Amino acid sequence: MRLKHSAIAVVLTAMTALGTGLTSATAAQVTPGRHAGTPTHGASRPAAPTVEARGPGVFPHSVDYDPDSRKFVVGSLAHSTISSVGQDGTVRTLVDDKGLVSVQAVRVDSKRNRILATDVDYGLADRSAPATRFQVAGVASYDADSGRRLWYADLDKVASDGKQHLVSDVTIAPDGTAYVVDELTPTIFRIDCEGRASVLLRDDLLAGKLDIPGFLNDVGMSAVAWMPGSILIVAMADGSLVRVPVGHPEQAAKVQLSTGLKTITAGIRVLPDGSIAAVSSGLLSGQAAVVQRVRPAHHWKSATVTVTDSVTDPVTSAVTAGPRGTTYALSGGLAALLAGQPNDGFTLRQVNVR
Numbered sequence: 001m002r003l004k005h006s007a008i009a010v011v012l013t014a015m016t017a018l019g020t021g022l023t024s025a026t027a028a029q030v031t032p033g034r035h036a037g038t039p040t041h042g043a044s045r046p047a048a049p050t051v052e053a054r055g056p057g058v059f060p061h062s063v064d065y066d067p068d069s070r071k072f073v074v075g076s077l078a079h080s081t082i083s084s085v086g087q088d089g090t091v092r093t094l095v096d097d098k099g100l101v102s103v104q105a106v107r108v109d110s111k112r113n114r115i116l117a118t119d120v121d122y123g124l125a126d127r128s129a130p131a132t133r134f135q136v137a138g139v140a141s142y143d144a145d146s147g148r149r150l151w152y153a154d155l156d157k158v159a160s161d162g163k164q165h166l167v168s169d170v171t172i173a174p175d176g177t178a179y180v181v182d183e184l185t186p187t188i189f190r191i192d193c194e195g196r197a198s199v200l201l202r203d204d205l206l207a208g209k210l211d212i213p214g215f216l217n218d219v220g221m222s223a224v225a226w227m228p229g230s231i232l233i234v235a236m237a238d239g240s241l242v243r244v245p246v247g248h249p250e251q252a253a254k255v256q257l258s259t260g261l262k263t264i265t266a267g268i269r270v271l272p273d274g275s276i277a278a279v280s281s282g283l284l285s286g287q288a289a290v291v292q293r294v295r296p297a298h299h300w301k302s303a304t305v306t307v308t309d310s311v312t313d314p315v316t317s318a319v320t321a322g323p324r325g326t327t328y329a330l331s332g333g334l335a336a337l338l339a340g341q342p343n344d345g346f347t348l349r350q351v352n353v354r
Helices: 005-018 155-159 334-338
Strands: 050-053 063-066 071-075 081-085 091-096 102-109 114-120 138-143 149-154 167-172 178-182 187-191 197-202 210-212 216-219 221-227 231-236 241-245 265-270 276-280 289-297 302-311 316-321 327-331 346-350
Touching (some): 063 327, 138 155, 138 167, 149 155, 155 187
Antiparallel strands (some): 050 346, 071 081, 081 091, 210 216, 221 231, 231 241, 327 346
């Protein structure tokens, strides 16, 4: 799939304004197993301020941190792979599942030694097809050590609505239940530990209102996080947040924010004190991504938003925990992918969330 000429021009303008922010590197070594190459004294090393990942062609959209291996985990919008990323920038393939099309969100579940990944099709991956563009919607679970697939939940089949889908993010509750949000329909899915999926909520409150000219219209839920008290906090691309009580999803309501999050809201991370770090995307804007901290009140019925940092790398799409209590933002080369251009790797950069 190729973008309309107007959208390509805007993407390239944004990339020029921000700079490529990517370093030339050799191809990544491919070695299964998330613990491969873990340094003996890695725990004593300070966290790198910037990780220039040597993974050309990976194009990750999301990232999570694995405290067991002390490495980051990323998916690939261009391929059906999940990879680990060391602090030295080394990228190693953990999963290469030919049954997937494109990996958007990844989530490490250390308690159960598994990795969850959402399966999508923008029409940009090497396994994309015209008939499956925005028709693929699934979540797969993998053993974190061997990369073996444990199960696959076909959410397009569960939704059974004949609509386009883009499962943008997944979060995991303490009991192992996964909750998944769809960027193109107002649907939140629930998946148990065995991969059995159902619809938790369909509500127009979750409908998309943001357009990306020449690419996607009515973009809605971009990220989700499970919070203590069995509450889901859903980040909408337009900068709003929605509070969904898991036990009573029909009581979903907008969080009253002191100011809206910067658009396009791309990713969120739950901080140790229960607040959230959110990052915007520079996609199509030519502006630096903005990092904001969201401090809740009254069990997330309201919240205060403050700007804490910015990221000038082109098109930031995610924010995650890192070693030693750090927070990193991901710039995965999305603008280059949309414009049909190669990349040499991707960047993880420490950001301030205080």
